Amino acid sequence: MDASVKTSVAPGLSGRYASALFDLAVDGGHLDAVSASVASLGEALAASADLRTLTTSPLIDRKTAGAGIAGVAESLGLDTLTRNFLGVLAQGRRLALLPQIVRDFSALLAARKGEITARVTAAHKLTAAQQKALAAKLKAGLGRDVALDITVDPAILGGLVVRVGSRMIDSSLKTRLDSLGQALKG
Numbered sequence: 001m002d003a004s005v006k007t008s009v010a011p012g013l014s015g016r017y018a019s020a021l022f023d024l025a026v027d028g029g030h031l032d033a034v035s036a037s038v039a040s041l042g043e044a045l046a047a048s049a050d051l052r053t054l055t056t057s058p059l060i061d062r063k064t065a066g067a068g069i070a071g072v073a074e075s076l077g078l079d080t081l082t083r084n085f086l087g088v089l090a091q092g093r094r095l096a097l098l099p100q101i102v103r104d105f106s107a108l109l110a111a112r113k114g115e116i117t118a119r120v121t122a123a124h125k126l127t128a129a130q131q132k133a134l135a136a137k138l139k140a141g142l143g144r145d146v147a148l149d150i151t152v153d154p155a156i157l158g159g160l161v162v163r164v165g166s167r168m169i170d171s172s173l174k175t176r177l178d179s180l181g182q183a184l185k186g
Helices: 013-028 031-047 049-056 062-076 080-091 095-112 128-142 173-185
Strands: 116-122 146-152 160-164 167-170
Touching (some): 013 031, 013 080, 031 080, 031 095, 049 062, 049 095, 080 095, 095 146, 116 128, 128 146, 128 160
Parallel strands (some): 116 146
Antiparallel strands (some): 116 160, 160 167
């Protein structure tokens, strides 16, 4: 793997775990299977409060967390490498890092494909058509393919917040209302 891919990962523990999984997937020729598994895991984390509790609760011991995450991996149909990786995370009490590991792994994958990752915060879940339109608009503006990392935050009320590298576009209704409130105060 070239150095430009490695430098695109966020520093810290989640970045190191994501890099390790990515390197193992590339070296073993399982990148497509692991990528699909990581994407499924990310979707499951976003959709299931119970899974988030399993991964973050300090009250759940290693053995129970390991058994629980193995069951989740089985039900999601994750590949063997990702299952083993989750077992290592459970043993090391690092399951709480999963959302960041998924994000960092996705950034590595995007960099390998020559894409740039846009972190998008939306007030509600975007449809496939909305995601496609947003990716096309960003590609036209940036001149590169764009991978979307979308999170939902109802607190922004409406609109989007898009971060690409050090650039941020904030078209959220909350920011607009805050700006209007400041203007009215004088």
